[in-house]
Amino acid sequence: MPVFLRLLCCSGIVLLIAGLPLAAQTAHKQRLPLRDQTHLYRPNKPTSELAFYLLPARSPVPRGVLLLLPGLGGKAQHVFQETALGQQASQAGFVTVVPTLNNRLYLDSAGTCFLDEVLRRVTQQYPSVGGNLFIGGFSAGGHVALTYAETLVRNTARLPLRVNAVFSVDSPVDLASFWQVGQRQAAQNCHPLLVQGGRSTMATLTHAFGGTPDQRPAAYRQYSAFSSSDPTGGNLVLLKSTPVRVYCEPDLNFWRQHYCPTWQLEDLNAAMLKTMIETLRRQGNMRAEYLETHGKGRMGQRPFPHSWSIVDAPECIRWLQSFVQE
Structure with missing residues (x-):
C-alpha cells in the first residue's frame, strides 16, 4: 500500500508525517470556473484549478449539507480516507462536501467567496437540503470552519443556508496565541520540524497582518475565531446560540517523548479549545461541548493524537442529526 505525505498543523508546529491511507470512498470531483489566484490550495502538482469533492447522500431526499475542511496541506480527497464522517453522513442523508482549500491558517475574503460558491453549487444540485448546513474541519481547517460559521451567522443573506452546528478537530482558534506558541517552539529548538513549523507560523501571520500580535492586535482579533x-x-460571540463542538486528544506524554521534552499543556491546542468552550457556556450556550479523547489518535497504524481519527464518526453524525430542521 503506498505511503502518502501529509502536512499537519498542530498548535505552533507544522509537521510532515507519513501515513497509510484507509480504504477510499466514492466521492466525485466537481470543478469550478474559478482561478486560484491567491493560492487557496496546495496540491502535489502545480494547478490553478479550484474544485470540491462531493459524496452524495444515500437517501433519495438529502436532508442537509456537511461541509468538511482539510488541515493545512491536507488533500481534499484524502478527507474521505482519513475519517468515516463522510460515509456516516451519507448514510444519515447528508450530502458531504470537501473543497480544495488547504492553504490557510485563517479565513480571508478569497476563501470565503470560494466556500460560498461551493455551497451555492451544492444547493442548486440538491434543493431538498433546505437550509440545513453543518460545518466541520481538522486542525487549521477547523479554525476556518469556525470562522466561516461566524461569517454566515453575521450575514445570513450570504447563502440560502443556516449554520445548524459546527465542530473543529484539534484546531488552533486564537491566532495571537498561535503566533506565541510558534515563537516558543522555535525558541525551544527541540526538533527540526518544530523549529521550522514555529518559524513558518510566525512568518505567515506576521506577513498577513502586517506585524506581530503586539503590533497589530486588532488584525489578529479580526481573523480569529x-x-x-x-x-x-471576540468573534466567538456570534456563535453564542449555535451548537459547537471541539475534539482534542491532549496527550502531552506523546509530544514530550517524540518531539519536545519541555512541552507544556499550553503548547497544545486543547488548552485554548477548552477556554473557548468555557467562554461560550458562560454566555449561555449550553450546546457548546469540549470533547477530550484518550488513545484514539492514529496516523495509519501508528499512534498520533493530532488526527481526524479522534472523532467518533457515528456519534458525531447522530449529534448533527439532532439539529436538522425540517
Whole structure:
C-alpha cells in the first residue's frame, strides 16, 4: 500500500508525517470556473484549478449539507480516507462536501467567496437540503470552519443556508496565541520540524497582518475565531446560540517523548479549545461541548493524537442529526 505525505498543523508546529491511507470512498470531483489566484490550495502538482469533492447522500431526499475542511496541506480527497464522517453522513442523508482549500491558517475574503460558491453549487444540485448546513474541519481547517460559521451567522443573506452546528478537530482558534506558541517552539529548538513549523507560523501571520500580535492586535482579533484577550471572546460571540463542538486528544506524554521534552499543556491546542468552550457556556450556550479523547489518535497504524481519527464518526453524525430542521 503506498505511503502518502501529509502536512499537519498542530498548535505552533507544522509537521510532515507519513501515513497509510484507509480504504477510499466514492466521492466525485466537481470543478469550478474559478482561478486560484491567491493560492487557496496546495496540491502535489502545480494547478490553478479550484474544485470540491462531493459524496452524495444515500437517501433519495438529502436532508442537509456537511461541509468538511482539510488541515493545512491536507488533500481534499484524502478527507474521505482519513475519517468515516463522510460515509456516516451519507448514510444519515447528508450530502458531504470537501473543497480544495488547504492553504490557510485563517479565513480571508478569497476563501470565503470560494466556500460560498461551493455551497451555492451544492444547493442548486440538491434543493431538498433546505437550509440545513453543518460545518466541520481538522486542525487549521477547523479554525476556518469556525470562522466561516461566524461569517454566515453575521450575514445570513450570504447563502440560502443556516449554520445548524459546527465542530473543529484539534484546531488552533486564537491566532495571537498561535503566533506565541510558534515563537516558543522555535525558541525551544527541540526538533527540526518544530523549529521550522514555529518559524513558518510566525512568518505567515506576521506577513498577513502586517506585524506581530503586539503590533497589530486588532488584525489578529479580526481573523480569529476566538480571542482569549477579549472578555466576550471576540468573534466567538456570534456563535453564542449555535451548537459547537471541539475534539482534542491532549496527550502531552506523546509530544514530550517524540518531539519536545519541555512541552507544556499550553503548547497544545486543547488548552485554548477548552477556554473557548468555557467562554461560550458562560454566555449561555449550553450546546457548546469540549470533547477530550484518550488513545484514539492514529496516523495509519501508528499512534498520533493530532488526527481526524479522534472523532467518533457515528456519534458525531447522530449529534448533527439532532439539529436538522425540517
